[in-house]
Amino acid sequence: MSTRTLPPTLTPDAAAALALRVRSGELRAAARLMRLLDDRVPGAEAALKALHPLTGHARVVGITGNPGSGKSTLTDQLIAHYRRGVTPPETIGVVAVDPSSPYSGGAILGDRIRMMDHAADPGVFIRSLATRGQLGGLSRSTDDVIQVLDAMGKDRILVETVGVGQDEIDIVKTAETAIVVLVPGLGDDVQAIKAGILEIADIFVVNKADRDGALRTVSDLKQMQSLGQKPRTWEPPILSTVATRGEGIAAVAEAIEAHRQHLASDPERLARRQRERAAHRFRTILMDRVAQRLGVLLAEDARLETLCDRLVHRELDPYTAADELLARFAG
Numbered sequence: 001m002s003t004r005t006l007p008p009t010l011t012p013d014a015a016a017a018l019a020l021r022v023r024s025g026e027l028r029a030a031a032r033l034m035r036l037l038d039d040r041v042p043g044a045e046a047a048l049k050a051l052h053p054l055t056g057h058a059r060v061v062g063i064t065g066n067p068g069s070g071k072s073t074l075t076d077q078l079i080a081h082y083r084r085g086v087t088p089p090e091t092i093g094v095v096a097v098d099p100s101s102p103y104s105g106g107a108i109l110g111d112r113i114r115m116m117d118h119a120a121d122p123g124v125f126i127r128s129l130a131t132r133g134q135l136g137g138l139s140r141s142t143d144d145v146i147q148v149l150d151a152m153g154k155d156r157i158l159v160e161t162v163g164v165g166q167d168e169i170d171i172v173k174t175a176e177t178a179i180v181v182l183v184p185g186l187g188d189d190v191q192a193i194k195a196g197i198l199e200i201a202d203i204f205v206v207n208k209a210d211r212d213g214a215l216r217t218v219s220d221l222k223q224m225q226s227l228g229q230k231p232r233t234w235e236p237p238i239l240s241t242v243a244t245r246g247e248g249i250a251a252v253a254e255a256i257e258a259h260r261q262h263l264a265s266d267p268e269r270l271a272r273r274q275r276e277r278a279a280h281r282f283r284t285i286l287m288d289r290v291a292q293r294l295g296v297l298l299a300e301d302a303r304l305e306t307l308c309d310r311l312v313h314r315e316l317d318p319y320t321a322a323d324e325l326l327a328r329f330a331g
């Protein structure tokens with residue numbers, strides 16, 4: 001393998017050529033574009049712009065839950081289901097967001113090992129993303145990868161994220177169908193409620209049903225649902241799985257299908273969901289742009305030094321300083 005040296009920018013011609021190769025389904029081109037986008041290489045966005053009219057066809061399924069709840073194992077089983085358990089087989093894209101949080105050490109390697117059988121399957125494209133430091137960076141990178149996979153013509157895109165931060169929750173919320181994975185034990189449920197991921201579930205999966213307390217977790221969830229105030233047109237089903245053994249996977253796939261039917265049965269409902277996703281993506285890009293522009297402006301602005309001096313000398317408070325600076329940029 002040759003060592004990769006990234007070009008500082010992608011020329012409009014190169015971006016157009018890359019987009020053409022992606023739309024013809026070339027795997028290496030797709031991988032390259034994803035990398036360029038993730039590295040924020042100037043000019044790479046042009047390729048996405050060219051691909052935009054081709055997107056919007058893939059069925060996006062988000063899978064979230066606490067660290068170690070079995071999301072990757074479930075994803076892996078769903079890939080197997082869609083590749084071998086349905087006719088005709090579906091082509092699959094996977095975005096696995098590996099949090100750089102301390103409790104997930106080794107998860108990246110784990111994912112790779114488990115999904116290894118699928119790596120040789122040209123109908124499956126797996127992309128791991130690391131959590132980025134910048135605000136909204138994760139959302140944007142994930143959205144970008146989804147767009148590329150969609151433009152490649154993947155039938156279905158599975159997005160795995162740990163449901164611990166707002167970024168991750170937003171990602172899954174905007175998928176067509178959101179699956180929340182829980183495991184037996186009240187502790188996990190309490191955490192999940194705290195993180196607010198229960199409200200976003202279209203489907204609940206109680207994984208590790210081979211463990212004690214699975215029935216209890218299911219009945220706790222049912223009870224929680226019955227306490228819900230608002231009448232809902234879709235009552236999220238609660239399914240049990242043993243992902244390591246592939247048990248309950250077909251039922252999960254059926255529930256995903258049923259949820260899609262539910263959305264599609266009312267064109268307005270489907271449109272609303274698609275709109276939410278478009279709005280989320282738009283907002284993410286806008287925030288990213290504003291943060292970047294502001295960063296550049298601040299770095300170049302010598303007046304910042306003067307302002308800081310005034311803050312130190314208590315001639316000015318930081319709130320007023322921020323308002324003044326923003327007003328100047330906006331004006």
Ligand SMILES: Nc1nc2c(ncn2[C@@H]2O[C@H](COP(=O)(O)OP(=O)(O)OP(=O)(O)O)[C@@H](O)[C@H]2O)c(=O)[nH]1
Nearest residue numbers: 067068069070071072073104107207208242243244
């Ligand atoms: N007993 C049991 N173990 C399981 C089951 N599903 C997954 N596991 C195990 O749980 C561990 C974590 O599984 P993963 O699929 O990596 O979980 P994850 O949610 O993707 O983990 P992170 O990505 O690190 O948050 C692994 O050791 C799996 O083998 C199950 O149904 N039963």
Ligand SMILES: [Mg+2]
Nearest residue numbers: 071072107111
């Ligand atoms: Mg995982």
